[in-house]
Amino acid sequence: MSEYILECGNLIKNYGNKKVLKGINLSFAKGKIIGLLGPNGSGKTTFIKIAAGLLKQTGGEIKIDNKKIGIETKAIVSYLPERTYLENSMRVVDTIKFFKDFYSDFDEVKALNMLQKLNINISDSLKTMSKGTKEKVQLILVMSRNAKIYFLDEPIAGVDPAARDYIINTIINNYNENSTIVISTHLISDIENILDEVVFIKNGEITLHKNVDEIREENGKSIDSLFREVFKC
Amino acid sequence: MAWNFSKEQSIYTQIVEHIKISIISGEYKLGEKIPSVRELAVTAAVNPNTMQKALQELEKMNLVFTQRTSGRFITEDKAMVDKLKEDFAKKQIIDFYKKMKSIGLTKNEIINFVEKTFGEMN
Secondary structure (H helix, E strand, O other): OOOOOEEEEEEEEEHHHHHHHEEEEEEOHHHHHHHEEEOOOHHHHHHHHHHOOOOOEEEEEEEOEEEEEOOOOOOOOOOOOOOOOOOOEHHHHHHHHHHHHOOOOOHHHHHHHHHHHOOOOOOEEHHHHHHHHHHHHHHHHOEEEOOEEEEOOOOOOOOOOOHHHHHHHHHHOOOOOOOEEEEEEOOOOHHHHOOEEEEEOOOOEEEEEEEEHHHHHHOOOOHHHHHHHHOOO | OOOHHHOOOOHHHHHHHHHHHHHHHHOOOOOOOOOOHHHHHHOOOOOOOHHHHHHHHHHHOOOOEEEOOOOOOOOOOOOHHHHHHHHHHHHHHHHHHHHHHHHOOOOOHHHHHHHHHHHHHH
């Protein structure tokens, strides 16, 4: 059994003539929280969409739990998209049913507990909710699956600091040592304390993949400062 | 409340320091049970693996110990905590002395200043 939950080799994605991923090599160990960090347009979302099975790569290989991307990997991948795919007209209770139907690893009790703690009425429809609350509902759904790997694409973008704290707490609370969480973001200072490893992605290439504490010890600076240096415009 | 971390040091060494100070200050009592790794990770808003690593380090230093079934506890060794407190105070004083010295104060001047300032504080 491999110690890696995700492995990819020379992963390439082109949109027409535009090269978005230029031959990425990456291995993600089990039981880690990994930050996928890069500026807008660096290829973060494309990479995640390929891993989640929503896009097909142009070239190279990617495996999750030693399997090619497909039905089997979708069953063990929990994905929080950058933009919601839930219908605004749905009530929270409908979204729960939706997840229960789709994913056999969905823990309904866990989801209901988390919603209750936030005083979210499950018969409310999504369109009546603020952006922050909607983000929280979606995160709760995604984190209530017992998946092997979670991909959270920009989970804290565009929400207020209190909602951000809640989201970070929810991630720590639901993390377990058998699962890996990949968080893509450009809001690094908010999230760097909960990361084990970071991957810097720049113009479709990986420029760094390292343990967070090692980076701090070796460079004497936070990930946020290092990021600002590496990606200076 | 999330703990405050400086940018320059690794998170894990800062967690070790933070808990050490909580022990010295008596916020954690001798022999007291400490919260689980996850609870502590949530409180500090840090990665649970990092918290785990810090606690293992504190265990190596014999400041906390694990009881297999019931969790982690603060050491019961009062002499060790006293020694730690003394070392900590000593280090603060040395740092303070270096700073004062760098602005040209002598030892006696520093002591006079300290006494004068303490007088004003009361």
